[in-house]
Structure formats: structure tokens, C-alpha cells
Amino acid sequence: METLDLGRRIDLLSMDPHFHDISIAVYRDDDGGGATYLLHSYSRRDGAGDRLRFLAGVMRTAGGMVAGGGSPLAVRFACGHAHEAALKRLFVESCKAPPGTDPERRPLSVLDKKNDLTVRVDALGGGRYRCGGDRDGARERRRVAAIAAGLGKLAELQVDGTEVRFPCGADHHELISLLLIRALNVRGALREQEAAAARGMLSAPSQQR
Numbered sequence: 520m521e522t523l524d525l526g527r528r529i530d531l532l533s534m535d536p537h538f539h540d541i542s543i544a545v546y547r548d549d550d551g552g553g554a555t556y557l558l559h560s561y562s563r564r565d566g567a568g569d570r571l572r573f574l575a576g577v578m579r580t581a582g583g584m585v586a587g588g589g590s591p592l593a594v595r596f597a598c599g600h601a602h603e604a605a606l607k608r609l610f611v612e613s614c615k616a617p618p619g620t621d622p623e624r625r626p627l628s629v630l631d632k633k634n635d636l637t638v639r640v641d642a643l644g645g646g647r648y649r650c651g652g653d654r655d656g657a658r659e660r661r662r663v664a665a666i667a668a669g670l671g672k673l674a675e676l677q678v679d680g681t682e683v684r685f686p687c688g689a690d691h692h693e694l695i696s697l698l699l700i701r702a703l704n705v706r707g708a709l710r711e712q713e714a715a716a717a718r719g720m721l722s723a724p725s726q727q728r
């Protein structure tokens with residue numbers, strides 16, 4: 520029986536659609552000072568390690584993370600903060616990447632089709648960002664504030680009107696651009712996360728191959 524001290528499991532993809540439906544978990548370990556996250560699979564299938572290394576790379580690029588040290592499957596935020604809610608979203612989004620693809624770099628703006636509104640995020644420095652629309656009516660301002668609130672919810676940010684702020688005081692452009700598109704439909708994003716978590720509960724790692 521293999522026993523590993525991986526830390527605390529914070530999320531699980533129970534079936535990776537891009538690699539033989541293997542399960543992939545992400546663990547959090549706070550021992551080295553800041554929070555470090557480790558990708559792990561109990562699958563012994565050939566290539567599973569390559570898939571995990573690829574996903575760690577996607578998380579570094581798409582989430583602006585750095586290598587966690589000690590393992591090619593470990594990643595962390597350079598600021599040392601855990602940003603656990605944002606990390607979970609980043610994990611879910613990263614696992615959608617098919618092998619061999621480069622994660623696309625998203626701009627700091629998004630088109631809100633339903634409202635025909637382009638929402639732009641300006642970096643103010645020190646981990647602060649201001650959301651704004653390309654139109655500025657009362658309705659558009661409400662929508663922009665709702666999107667800022669959505670960003671706040673998805674990444675545990677402090678929200679003040681149309682401004683959001685990372686609690687670490689460091690910039691995270693990649694996270695903002697990744698989460699911006701999800702902030703258009705926060706309820707959908709949270710539902711997706713809860714469904715994945717529920718599936719994870721049903722399948723204990725020891726029963727997986």
C-alpha cells in the first residue's frame with residue numbers, strides 16, 4: 520500500500536477527458552512557508568506523469584504561477600499567498616487543455632455578449648484592478664459592478680464598487696484575465712465547481728486506477 524504525505528486535498532478531477540479518464544487531484548501543503556500545490560494521480564497508466572507535468576505547466580502559464588520546488592508537479596504563487604479559490608478555478612480551467620496545446624493568453628477585457636458590452640480591466644498596481652465598460656449608462660455600470668463582484672467571489676478578492684484587490688497586494692494579471700470570462704456567469708462557474716466536487720466525493724482515491 521502506497522502512502523504519501525501530499526498535504527490536504529483541495530480539489531479533484533475525477534475523470535480527465537483528455538487522458539484516459541484518469542483522476543487528477545491537487546493537494547495543498549503549507550510547510551515551506553507559503554502555500555504550495557501538488558498535482559497527483561493514483562493512475563499508473565503510462566503517460567500519466569507527462570499529463571501531470573503538462574498541466575503543471577499550463578497552471579504556471581495560465582495562472583502566472585511559479586515552480587513549487589522539489590517536484591516538477593508542484594506550483595505556487597510567487598507572492599506566497601494561497602489564493603485557494605482562484606487556484607481551484609485555475610485547476611478546473613487548466614484540465615480543459617488537451618495535451619500538446621499552448622494555453623492561450625487572454626486579454627484583460629471580455630465581451631459580455633448578452634449586454635453587448637466590452638468590459639475592460641485596468642491594472643492599478645499593488646494587486647488592484649478597476650473594471651470598466653465601453654459604455655457608461657446606469658445599466659452598464661450596474662453590470663460592470665456585478666462582474667467586479669463576480670471576480671471577487673471567484674478569487675476571494677476585496678471588492679469596492681468596480682474595483683477589486685488581491686489581499687496579498689501583488690499583481691495577478693493572468694488570474695484576472697482567466698477569471699474575467701467566468702465572472703460573466705459566476706453562478707454557472709460555481710455550479711461547475713460544485714458538480715466536480717460532488718463527483719470527487721463519490722470516488723475515493725483508493726478505488727481509482
Ligand SMILES: [Zn+2]
Binds near residue numbers: 598599688689691
Ligand atoms: Zn497574490
